[in-house]
Amino acid sequence: MRGLLLLLMAMATALSAGAQERTFTHADTLRGSITSAREWWDVQNYELNVALNAQDSTLGGSNTITYFINKPDSIMQIDLQLPMEVDSVMQDKQKLAYERDGDAVMVRTLAQQPKGATKKVTIFFHGRPKTAVNPPWDGGIIWRKDKDGRPWIATACQGLGASVWWPNKDTQSDEPNDMTIAVTVPNFLVDVSNGRLKKKVSNKDGTDTYIWYVANPINNYDVALNIGNYKEIKDTYNGEGGKLDLSYWVLDYNVDTATIHFAEVKKMLACFEFWFGKYPFYQDSYKLVEAPHLGMEHQSAVAYGNGFGWGYKGRDLSGTGWGLKWDFIIVHESGHEWFGNNITSKDLADMWIHEAFTNYSETLYTECEFGRKAAFEYIIGVRQNIRNDIPIIAPYGVNAEGSGDMYYKGGNMVHTIRQIINNDNVFRDVLRGMNQTFWHQTVTTKDILDYLNYMTQMNFKKVFEQYLMHTTIPTLEYHFNGNELQFRWVTDVENFDMPVKVTLNDRGYQFIYPGKHWQSTQFTLTNKKDFKVDPNFYINIKQI
Numbered sequence: 001m002r003g004l005l006l007l008l009m010a011m012a013t014a015l016s017a018g019a020q021e022r023t024f025t026h027a028d029t030l031r032g033s034i035t036s037a038r039e040w041w042d043v044q045n046y047e048l049n050v051a052l053n054a055q056d057s058t059l060g061g062s063n064t065i066t067y068f069i070n071k072p073d074s075i076m077q078i079d080l081q082l083p084m085e086v087d088s089v090m091q092d093k094q095k096l097a098y099e100r101d102g103d104a105v106m107v108r109t110l111a112q113q114p115k116g117a118t119k120k121v122t123i124f125f126h127g128r129p130k131t132a133v134n135p136p137w138d139g140g141i142i143w144r145k146d147k148d149g150r151p152w153i154a155t156a157c158q159g160l161g162a163s164v165w166w167p168n169k170d171t172q173s174d175e176p177n178d179m180t181i182a183v184t185v186p187n188f189l190v191d192v193s194n195g196r197l198k199k200k201v202s203n204k205d206g207t208d209t210y211i212w213y214v215a216n217p218i219n220n221y222d223v224a225l226n227i228g229n230y231k232e233i234k235d236t237y238n239g240e241g242g243k244l245d246l247s248y249w250v251l252d253y254n255v256d257t258a259t260i261h262f263a264e265v266k267k268m269l270a271c272f273e274f275w276f277g278k279y280p281f282y283q284d285s286y287k288l289v290e291a292p293h294l295g296m297e298h299q300s301a302v303a304y305g306n307g308f309g310w311g312y313k314g315r316d317l318s319g320t321g322w323g324l325k326w327d328f329i330i331v332h333e334s335g336h337e338w339f340g341n342n343i344t345s346k347d348l349a350d351m352w353i354h355e356a357f358t359n360y361s362e363t364l365y366t367e368c369e370f371g372r373k374a375a376f377e378y379i380i381g382v383r384q385n386i387r388n389d390i391p392i393i394a395p396y397g398v399n400a401e402g403s404g405d406m407y408y409k410g411g412n413m414v415h416t417i418r419q420i421i422n423n424d425n426v427f428r429d430v431l432r433g434m435n436q437t438f439w440h441q442t443v444t445t446k447d448i449l450d451y452l453n454y455m456t457q458m459n460f461k462k463v464f465e466q467y468l469m470h471t472t473i474p475t476l477e478y479h480f481n482g483n484e485l486q487f488r489w490v491t492d493v494e495n496f497d498m499p500v501k502v503t504l505n506d507r508g509y510q511f512i513y514p515g516k517h518w519q520s521t522q523f524t525l526t527n528k529k530d531f532k533v534d535p536n537f538y539i540n541i542k543q544i
Helices: 002-020 026-032 252-261 264-276 328-335 352-370 372-385 408-421 424-437 445-456 461-469
Strands: 041-053 058-069 073-079 085-091 097-101 104-113 118-127 140-145 151-156 178-186 196-202 207-214 226-228 230-239 242-251 286-290 302-304 343-345 441-443 475-481 484-490 500-503 509-512 519-522 540-543
Touching: 026 073, 026 104, 073 118, 085 104, 104 118, 226 286, 230 252, 230 264, 230 286, 242 252, 242 264, 264 286, 264 328, 264 352, 264 424, 302 328, 328 352, 343 352, 352 372, 352 408, 352 445, 372 408, 408 424, 408 461, 424 445, 445 461
Parallel strands: 041 178, 242 286, 286 302, 343 441, 475 540
Antiparallel strands: 041 058, 058 118, 073 104, 085 118, 097 104, 140 151, 151 226, 178 207, 196 207, 230 242, 475 484, 484 519, 500 509
């Protein structure tokens, strides 16, 4: 399958670069690729200590990185975006030399690191990180006030990268096995971060330090600060992994509202465990944290900012009415615990793996709550948001994202694949098996394709190519010739052969198997106007 991977990379690079007319820089390559200064060491653990100053929007602290050495080397790339500054780098109680290469810091270890060893390095840092302009899309640090005028601070840095505020190996391909997050704030504020709160330390200078421990692998952009006048609401859920601790951290004046509104969480968890398998982070618990932005999938500390209302800020993204019957942020951002946090794409170019399946989690939740008909209406309805502007898979190795169509078009690709499989037991086995097979792992498009093909004994290679790597969708051309229906595909992908369901007689939808060339089959409906293509397939239809 190596040839397929090369084809995917070459096509995505050519198509996306042409469509976006982007020129990638040395800095893009440093951020987006596995450089020689990255490949020789694997992160085992981060021990992050940070203190914030809301008065001047600064922060500082240290991060100790425990790493395993794959092969001997002495130049280590650690990422910390300007204007954040490195104060010093220490190893074995000695200062290390380093130099800046834009947002990367090239550290020279004291000696060539020996293969098979585990070592530590500590980076001390400070500065005024980028302030988020329009979080979570244009992210950074959010410095806000709550309605009572008190500090309310949070992080949201997907895409932009965790190195906007703390030093780390800023690639999705290398996650720590576990992590400690210690955050020092004024003692009238509370910090809520990922994992479980292990200790709160009261300091003599009028500050408190909250020490959180994440027992599972975590992608860097998920590491979160949430600082405000929080109160905790505790609950539990009996799920596939036993008792799951739930906690909802909300501003003190929203406790009563949140207690009622967040009752939806248990229904969501039951639905997603049915379709996707066991919640991936029982050790770290499940938290919803009220945030001064719309929301983000911060692992085991899901950021919530939907105002305790239904829909997406009161809107239905499908236009069908079904999207106003549940809270979009609770459902979508929690769906990322399986797709995005449990299964993480190695390269930002493959972010469709996060967003397409999580977009489809909205459809599955609608199905759990309101039935199959409602769910299918919802997923068809969200097609109105598809732009078909640039390919969904972006160029690899340059920290580039593809089209925002990875959400709605990606979800509709998943829905189309479900129709082709034509067996919901198998489809469910695919989703659950994917989360089990790639449990706490990073993956590529090829990994997902290979697994899908193996589980279904079908070949979705051309489906992936057409929907993910081109801006057009398949067009089914057809015409009638007496009692025959003649049909073919018109697509970018050569010899595209996706089956599709149509009405040929009074027995309902049946599969036909179009290809590049015209084919025919018997058509016995009395009125040709009764001919239909199953709308659950996301395609164009053209009568010749």
